[in-house]
Amino acid sequence: MLPPASATAFDTRTRILNLAEELLLARGFNAFSYQHIAKELAVKSAAIHYHYPGKEDLGVAIIRRQLLRLRKWRGLPRVTELTPAQQFEALVDVYHTRAATGQQVCFFGALAAEFQTLPAAMQQELRTLNVELTEWLAGVLAAGRANQTLHFRGHPVSKAAQVLTTLAGALQVARVHDEQQYQRIVAQVRAELLEPS
Structure with a gap:
């Protein structure tokens, strides 16, 4: 028996x-x-156009889904109930999963490399994703500095941007070399944030 049309769609x-x-x-x-x-999916192109009339629509949907994943993840009790230092480690674990499984690059980094050629709607969605992730991490860093479990100089937003850029770059390096290179970079980030200067 065929599943309902809505389930198939x-x-x-x-x-x-x-x-x-x-x-x-x-x-x-x-x-x-x-x-x-x-x-790859053994369907006609018309089936894809039915759901996503143009590639821009598909691109926007991909980014929005990633944004929803971020919002869901950061709101999970297993994340919200952690200390700031543990929340930082939870974020690093997300990047580590990408490094350990097929040497995937960072989602943001993959699109940022093509940013100038992306449709305006995709550019705006990507900016929103980056802003929300940066602001969340900045909040974590600020809370960690307040309770003296995370250590850094400067503004939390600036440090969050630096950390995220470093993690994204570490995934790029891992793709060229190996996961060990990624681990070295992340170890340095940990040392700078978790150890008092």
Whole structure:
């Protein structure tokens, strides 16, 4: 028996998003087409256009889903109930998962590399994602400095931007070399934040 049409539509939409995100991280947004997705999923291109009329629509949906993931993750009790230092480590674990599984690059970094060629709507969504992640980490850093478990100079937003840039760059280095290079970079970030100067 066939599943209800709504369930089928949801499944197709999710499969398209999942594959498009994989292709984005592996090749870049501009390096894959609807034909790549259609071939991999064994569907017609029209099926993809039904859910995402243009590639810009697909790109916006990918970023919005990532933003929803961020909002859900940072609101989970297993994250909110942690100390600031533990919240920082939880964030590092997210990046570590990417480094350990297929040497994937950072989601933001993958799109930032192509930023000038992305449609305006995607650029705006990416800015929103980056701002929200940076502001969340800045709050964590500020709380950690207040309770003396995290140590740094300067403004929390500036430090958060530096940390996120370093983590994204560490994933790029791991793709070129290996996970050990990533671990060295992250160890330095930990040492600077977790050890009093």
